[in-house]
Amino acid sequence: MIKLFKVKEKQREIAENANGKTPVKKQSAGELRLHKDISELNLPKTCSITFPNGKDDLMNFEVSIRPDEGYYLGGTFVFTFQVSPIYPHEAPKVKCKTKVYHPNIDLEGNVCLNILREDWKPVLNINTIIYGLFHLFTQPNYEDPLNHEAAAVLRDNPKLFESNVRRAMAGGYVGQTFFIRCI
Amino acid sequence: MAGTAASPSRSRDLDKLLLRPGNLVGPTFEPGTELRDDLQEYARILVVGAGGLGCELLKDLALSGFKNLEVIDMDRIEVSNLNRQFLFRVEDVGKPKAEVAAKRVMERVSGVNIVPHFCRIEDKEIEFYNDFNIIVLGLDSIEARSYINSVACSFLEYDSDDKPREETIKPMVDGGTEGFKGHARVIVPGVTPCFECTIWLFPPQVKFPLCTLAETPRTAAHCIEYAHLIKWDEVHSGKAFDPDDPEHMKWVFSEAVKRAELFGIPGVTYSLTQGVVKNIIPAIASTNAIISAACALETLKIASGCSKTLSNYLTYNGVEGLHIKVTEFVKDKDCLVCGPGVLIELDTSVTLEKFINLLEEHPNLQLSKASVTYRGKNLYMQAPPVLEEMTRSNLSLPLYDLMDKVAKDVIHVTGTTGKNDKKTSCLRKLRVVFKGVDGVTDMDMAGGA
Numbered sequence: 278m279i280k281l282f283k284v285k286e287k288q289r290e291i292a293e294n295a296n297g298k299t300p301v302k303k304q305s306a307g308e309l310r311l312h313k314d315i316s317e318l319n320l321p322k323t324c325s326i327t328f329p330n331g332k333d334d335l336m337n338f339e340v341s342i343r344p345d346e347g348y349y350l351g352g353t354f355v356f357t358f359q360v361s362p363i364y365p366h367e368a369p370k371v372k373c374k375t376k377v378y379h380p381n382i383d384l385e386g387n388v389c390l391n392i393l394r395e396d397w398k399p400v401l402n403i404n405t406i407i408y409g410l411f412h413l414f415t416q417p418n419y420e421d422p423l424n425h426e427a428a429a430v431l432r433d434n435p436k437l438f439e440s441n442v443r444r445a446m447a448g449g450y451v452g453q454t455f456f457i458r459c460i
Numbered sequence: 461m462a463g464t465a466a467s468p469s470r471s472r473d474l475d476k477l478l479l480r481p482g483n484l485v486g487p488t489f490e491p492g493t494e495l496r497d498d499l500q501e502y503a504r505i506l507v508v509g510a511g512g513l514g515c516e517l518l519k520d521l522a523l524s525g526f527k528n529l530e531v532i533d534m535d536r537i538e539v540s541n542l543n544r545q546f547l548f549r550v551e552d553v554g555k556p557k558a559e560v561a562a563k564r565v566m567e568r569v570s571g572v573n574i575v576p577h578f579c580r581i582e583d584k585e586i587e588f589y590n591d592f593n594i595i596v597l598g599l600d601s602i603e604a605r606s607y608i609n610s611v612a613c614s615f616l617e618y619d620s621d622d623k624p625r626e627e628t629i630k631p632m633v634d635g636g637t638e639g640f641k642g643h644a645r646v647i648v649p650g651v652t653p654c655f656e657c658t659i660w661l662f663p664p665q666v667k668f669p670l671c672t673l674a675e676t677p678r679t680a681a682h683c684i685e686y687a688h689l690i691k692w693d694e695v696h697s698g699k700a701f702d703p704d705d706p707e708h709m710k711w712v713f714s715e716a717v718k719r720a721e722l723f724g725i726p727g728v729t730y731s732l733t734q735g736v737v738k739n740i741i742p743a744i745a746s747t748n749a750i751i752s753a754a755c756a757l758e759t760l761k762i763a764s765g766c767s768k769t770l771s772n773y774l775t776y777n778g779v780e781g782l783h784i785k786v787t788e789f790v791k792d793k794d795c796l797v798c799g800p801g802v803l804i805e806l807d808t809s810v811t812l813e814k815f816i817n818l819l820e821e822h823p824n825l826q827l828s829k830a831s832v833t834y835r836g837k838n839l840y841m842q843a844p845p846v847l848e849e850m851t852r853s854n855l856s857l858p859l860y861d862l863m864d865k866v867a868k869d870v871i872h873v874t875g876t877t878g879k880n881d882k883k884t885s886c887l888r889k890l891r892v893v894f895k896g897v898d899g900v901t902d903m904d905m906a907g908g909a
Contacts, residue, residue: 279495279763280488281627282502282593304836304872305610306656309796313874313887316831318844325846332838332850363602366659368667385693387670394667399660421671423690 307364311335314403324407336360339374340407344414348439352377352446352459356388356410358403368397371406375459378445380419380428384454388413389423426452471496474525477766486765495764500527500571503763506592507531508581508608510557512743513598513635515547516752518561521596522569524760529565530592532577532584533558544745581607590615590630594759597634598752602662605634609647609655610797616649618800618891624650631762635755637747640778644754644770646762652772653791654798661789665739680720680727684736687715703738712737750776794888801870801889808860808894812840815859819873827888830875834863842875860894868893 315335320326323343330337340356354377359370371393372386381389390409392401422428431438441451448458478496481489505526507517510533521529535557537548547564548557558576566574577584581604589595589611599605612630619625632647634655647654672678673686692701692712702708713733720728734740754774761767770786777783793799802824806815812832819827832839839854839862841847854862863869871890876883 278488278593278631278765279498279502280490282504282763283498285593285627286502286504304833306606306659306797308836309833309872309887312831312833312838312872313885315847316841316843316874317885320844326844327846332841332847333836335838361603363606363659366602366662367665381671383674383690383694385690385697387690387693389669389671389674391669395669397664397667421669421675423671423674425675 305362307360307362307366308336311360311364311403317402318404318407320404320407321411324411336362340410342407342411342414344411347415348417348442349379349414349446352414354414354459358406365399365401368393368401369403369406371410376456377459378424378427378442378451378454378456379413380417380422380424380431381413383423387423389421391421471525477760478764482766484767486761486768489765491766496525499525499760499764503594504528504592505530505759506589506595507598508595508604509533509598509600510545510561510576511535511541511598511600512544512745512748513637513752513755514557515545515561516748517596517598517635517755518565518574519547519569520752520756521759522565522572522574524756526759526763527572529562529572530575530577531558531562532579532581533561534578534580544743544748546745586611586614592630594762595630595632596755596759597632597636598755599634599636602659605636605655606659608632612647613649613654613656613798616798618650618803620803622800622803624800633755633758633762635751637743637751638741640744640747642747642751642776643774644751644758644776645773646758646770647772648762648769649798650800651791653789654795656797657792657795658773658789677719677723677725680716680725680729680732681736683719683723683725683728684712684716684733686719687712688737691715691719709734709737744778747776747778750778796872796887796889799889801891803891803893805893805895806859808858808897810859811856812859812862813855816840816855819875825888826877827873827875827886828878830873832871832873834869834871837862859892860897863892865897866894867897 312335318326323345325341326338328334328338336359338358340358342354342356344350344352353375355374357372357374361367371388373382373388374386376384390413392406392409417431419428419432430441445451445456446458446460448456475496479491479493481491503526505521505528507514507521507529510531514531514533518529518531537552537555537557537560539553542548542550547561552560556576556578558578562574562576566572595608595612597605597608609632612632615628615630617625617628629649629651634645634647636643646652668682668685670689673682674690677683677686688701713730716728716733758770761769771788773787773789775785775787791798804822816830816832819825819830829842831841838847838851840851863871869892871892872887873890874885874887876885
């Protein structure tokens with residue numbers, strides 16, 4: 278290709294005198310795939326999505342979930358999503374912004390959902406994750422605990438668990454921990 | 461032989477490749493001293509990364525007769541680099557890798573000029589990368605490769621028959637190593653698969669379930685990840701963990717040790733902590749040397765045509781015995797990054813709404829309910845409702861205006877195709893060309909103004 282390089286070098290010298298084009302934003306393959314995911318979102322009525330940085334930043338968004346059944350009926354739980362440029366090779370980073378008394382979500386907002394970590398596959402999408410999160414509220418699971426105390430209560434005394442959830446969602450203490458009202 | 465007294469011995473081995481005809485040469489190979497001299501004068505090579513592979517690459521390329529090299533790396537030298545990044549010395553610790561690497565190779569190989577760039581690859585304008593004839597990658601992350609690949613592919617143009625225009629092709633040579641394993645590949649955008657065509661080749665990162673870390677740790681790595689992912693946030697609310705801050709790393713290490721003691725798990729060390737948290741795989745100097753040699757040779761082959769190039773993916777495995785295999789991967793014809801996309805000619809008056817309707821009627825697309833994105837701007841989104849509302853007002857505007865009045869550019873659309881009653885969703889790349897507008901217009905206007 279050296280012949281071609283030679284020609285180009287000549288052109289380059291000429292071009293250096295003229296002003297180059299303004300740099301343009303590059304869209305990563307991850308952004309494009311995310312664009313597809315978002316434009317095909319099919320959310321249940323109980324979930325809504327917002328884009329805090331406006332319509333052109335799809336890589337950072339928030340999803341609110343309002344469970345319509347189960348222990349968490351009536352609460353609103355906000356999750357932040359951070360999507361990497363190599364999505365879907367890598368799962369989005371998801372955190373629960375609302376402090377919640379939940380066996381599978383710790384007080385820092387870490388979420389134990391298999392498809393967010395060990396079972397993530399590039400064929401999954403944002404919709405699958407949102408359904409997975411929704412499922413955590415209708416079916417909290419004491420076998421994969423992140424909040425150890427909450428899991429033990431759910432396992433040993435579901436009635437107490439229910440009242441603890443109610444108290445936390447209404448805004449109040451469960452044990453030593455204060456929860457902000459989210460109803 | 462012509463030239464100075466020193467030159468015959470300097471390039472004697474290279475001359476055997478470049479001055480004589482051969483049977484296995486590339487199609488455009490023209491042996492001779494002109495080729496040798498042109499390579500030195502006109503070939504401009506960028507090396508991305510000045511780490512384990514980058515040091516080797518700079519040395520190999522300089523010794524292969526290339527004289528115009530540049531190197532870009534955002535890192536500073538650390539003590540742990542010194543065992544394999546042989547251009548660096550103890551007194552260089554803390555200095556930018558690109559600068560020291562460039563200086564050392566220039567000191568040792570006379571006549572070579574290496575320009576260092578101590579910055580992130582994203583900090584350079586896209587046009588910076590267009591100045592090079594070949595980009596050689598010595599990187600350790602998928603993100604960085606994906607970025608450079610998308611930049612190199614963005615220079616690629618196709619003619620009206622969907623054939624790549626040769627003068628717009630920016631070849632890349634990508635090396636990578638992980639312990640005793642490595643790969644070297646040649647990416648000729650539009651001709652061979654690009655990085656994105658074969659991204660599925662990378663195995664997914666191993667991630668432990670959070671609940672295992674929190675509840676039932678079984679290995680030293682579990683204890684370290686517990687300290688890193690869970691305990692850190694608990695204690696340092698709001699403060700982000702910085703893997704390059706030794707204080708942070710030490711804190712994670714000491715927490716991991718406590719955790720390991722609690723569960724009776726052996727094996728937590730400081731170096732393992734660094735390894736797990738930063739996902740470090742021990743680097744082997746000779747793997748770097750082997751992979752770099754392959755990459756430098758391919759670079760020479762692409763530039764000179766002195767041999768057919770690797771076609772197109774070499775894997776090296778020295779874990780048990782030694783295996784080298786070359787696999788010819790195929791392009792993804794619909795690749796969003798290197799593929800031609802579907803050519804669409806439009807009048808400048810066509811509105812976004814009309815354009816979306818045209819996609820449905822287009823024989824090769826039949827794409828209904830399209831959402832449209834252009835260079836990071838979402839022009840129209842069918843869903844979710846919040847974005848639909850925010851983008852609806854664009855529908856009545858001419859696409860030409862929404863695309864900043866460029867004569868031609870690439871645009872991406874998502875929608876459903878309805879061939880044979882079966883609806884499938886798809887994401888397509890389109891090459892939009894506006895009729896009656898070309899590059900000349902801008903110059904005319906500039907002249908007239």
